[in-house]
Amino acid sequence: MRRVAVTGIGILSALGRGVDAHLEAVRRASSGVRRIRRFDPEPYVCRIAAEVSEEAIPDLPRDVDRVTAYALLAAEEAIEQAGLVLDAAAAGRTATVIGTALGGSETLDSGYERLYGRGQTRLPPMSIPRGMYNAPTSEVSRRWRLTGPAFATVSACASGAHAIGQAAMWIRFGLADAAVAGGADAPLTPGIVRGWEALRVLAPEGDDPARACRPFSEDRQGMVLGEGAAVLVLEEMERARGRGAAILGEIVGFGMTSDAAHPTDPSVEGEARAISRALEDAALDAEAIGYINAHGTATRANDVAEAEAIRRALGEAGERIPVSSTKSMHGHAMGAGGAIEAALSLASLDSGWLPPTLNLERPDPACRLAHVALLPRPARVTAFLSNSFAFGGLNAVLAIRTIHASS
Amino acid sequence: MTRDELQHRILEVVREQKTLPESPLTPETPLADLGIDSLDALNILFALEEAFEITIPDEQSRGIRTLGDLVDVIESQQSQV
Numbered sequence: 001m002r003r004v005a006v007t008g009i010g011i012l013s014a015l016g017r018g019v020d021a022h023l024e025a026v027r028r029a030s031s032g033v034r035r036i037r038r039f040d041p042e043p044y045v046c047r048i049a050a051e052v053s054e055e056a057i058p059d060l061p062r063d064v065d066r067v068t069a070y071a072l073l074a075a076e077e078a079i080e081q082a083g084l085v086l087d088a089a090a091a092g093r094t095a096t097v098i099g100t101a102l103g104g105s106e107t108l109d110s111g112y113e114r115l116y117g118r119g120q121t122r123l124p125p126m127s128i129p130r131g132m133y134n135a136p137t138s139e140v141s142r143r144w145r146l147t148g149p150a151f152a153t154v155s156a157c158a159s160g161a162h163a164i165g166q167a168a169m170w171i172r173f174g175l176a177d178a179a180v181a182g183g184a185d186a187p188l189t190p191g192i193v194r195g196w197e198a199l200r201v202l203a204p205e206g207d208d209p210a211r212a213c214r215p216f217s218e219d220r221q222g223m224v225l226g227e228g229a230a231v232l233v234l235e236e237m238e239r240a241r242g243r244g245a246a247i248l249g250e251i252v253g254f255g256m257t258s259d260a261a262h263p264t265d266p267s268v269e270g271e272a273r274a275i276s277r278a279l280e281d282a283a284l285d286a287e288a289i290g291y292i293n294a295h296g297t298a299t300r301a302n303d304v305a306e307a308e309a310i311r312r313a314l315g316e317a318g319e320r321i322p323v324s325s326t327k328s329m330h331g332h333a334m335g336a337g338g339a340i341e342a343a344l345s346l347a348s349l350d351s352g353w354l355p356p357t358l359n360l361e362r363p364d365p366a367c368r369l370a371h372v373a374l375l376p377r378p379a380r381v382t383a384f385l386s387n388s389f390a391f392g393g394l395n396a397v398l399a400i401r402t403i404h405a406s407s
Numbered sequence: 408m409t410r411d412e413l414q415h416r417i418l419e420v421v422r423e424q425k426t427l428p429e430s431p432l433t434p435e436t437p438l439a440d441l442g443i444d445s446l447d448a449l450n451i452l453f454a455l456e457e458a459f460e461i462t463i464p465d466e467q468s469r470g471i472r473t474l475g476d477l478v479d480v481i482e483s484q485q486s487q488v
Binding site: 121122124125126 | 446449450452453456462
């Protein structure tokens with residue numbers, strides 16, 4: 001069977017721009033959650049978020065929606081790191097899949113504000129091309145002239161994980177030899193924020209925004225919105241080795257399920273099946289897994305169900321395998337989340353560190369797991385899981401081997 | 408506003424949307440020769456609608472080929488205000 005190597009990683013989030021900035025944030029156990037700067041948050045219930053800092057992105061492309069601009073910056077880092085050689089033949093065998101939950105939020109939100117807020121009837125001509133959900137995929141494909149298979153995955157907060165899994169399957173089954181795959185979202189707009197407020201799941205500002213997001217904690221207060229993008233360059237293993245590329249990891253398994261149940265409540269069964277399928281697909285025992293990056297949103301509904309799903313799928317090992325939710329640092333980046341979490345976990349584990357769950361001083365007894373609480377921990381992990389469980393009951397779990405796996 | 412002044416103002420708006428060649432422009436210059444593609448044209452029309460506070464109907468916009476056509480359309484819309 002064709003194997004799928006990871007040869008490039010690019011990440012942009014509230015923690016900074018680039019893999020190095022993220023590794024630094026992991027080691028310092030720092031949070032990217034702050035009072036919102038992009039618009040005046042005073043009239044809002046939601047006053048904090050994990051915003052990408054404008055200082056980190058002076059070169060942000062302005063001719064596309066922010067979500068696409070984020071995807072382009074993350075893809076640029078990943079493609080440069082991979083050193084992909086893209087002649088016409090190779091480009092024709094290179095796929096592009098960028099997942100997004102909410103698409104061109106700024107474009108759509110500002111367009112509706114013109115229509116309904118200001119009573120104008122004409123919208124900017126690029127409203128549809130900028131706002132459509134495949135814009136990040138299309139622009140990444142256009143920028144690097146990647147002419148292989150391409151589309152966007154849309155599965156709310158699992159979009160980025162589905163994108164990586166999808167691209168890995170294409171390479172495995174010979175539809176492509178390489179892929180630029182990941183997730184992007186830029187949902188910090190008044191309209192989207194008001195939508196989240198209506199769900200009553202957001203953590204309040206409190207005295208210290210950095211302490212607001214507390215996944216698996218007894219005193220959790222809800223989720224914190226985030227944004228950004230992460231992109232992996234995936235390549236067929238023999239091709240990557242043949243050209244002497246550095247192999248950063250390997251996508252070894254992918255599990256997808258649908259709860260087919262509640263629109264927002266998680267299903268332990270659906271999540272556990274996704275975890276089990278990822279392990280089966282990877283032909284790995286639970287014992288082989290050295291870390292789990294949890295979906296870990298810091299809502300009671302998610303955290304308790306996820307902890308139970310991990311134990312149900314992995315048995316006794318589920319209580320011993322170190323688990324953390326890096327959403328405590330980079331917030332809930334929607335469709336970018338699954339990609340940011342897989343990318344950050346791989347980079348962190350490759351560098352020898354388990355990333356932590358911040359603000360986890362008192363673990364909820366209903367979330368009995370081997371938490372990596374408060375601080376990063378050195379470890380040599382050869383394989384890990386990255387969980388993404390979306391609203392609408394769509395689950396995606398990636399099984400990834402690290403640089404430490406002997407091949 | 409004279410027709411010359413109008414053309415000057417239109418060109419200002421166009422230049423905000425698109426870098427134009429240095430070569431001299433005449434009313435007969437086809438917009439396509441200035442490197443203005445279909446999407447550029449849409450952005451330019453939108454900017455002109457905003458700048459002159461007019462609405463250019465689709466049927467009128469389809470007939471625009473040259474800089475002179477553009478001036479005619481804006482002039483006709485302004486006279487209706």
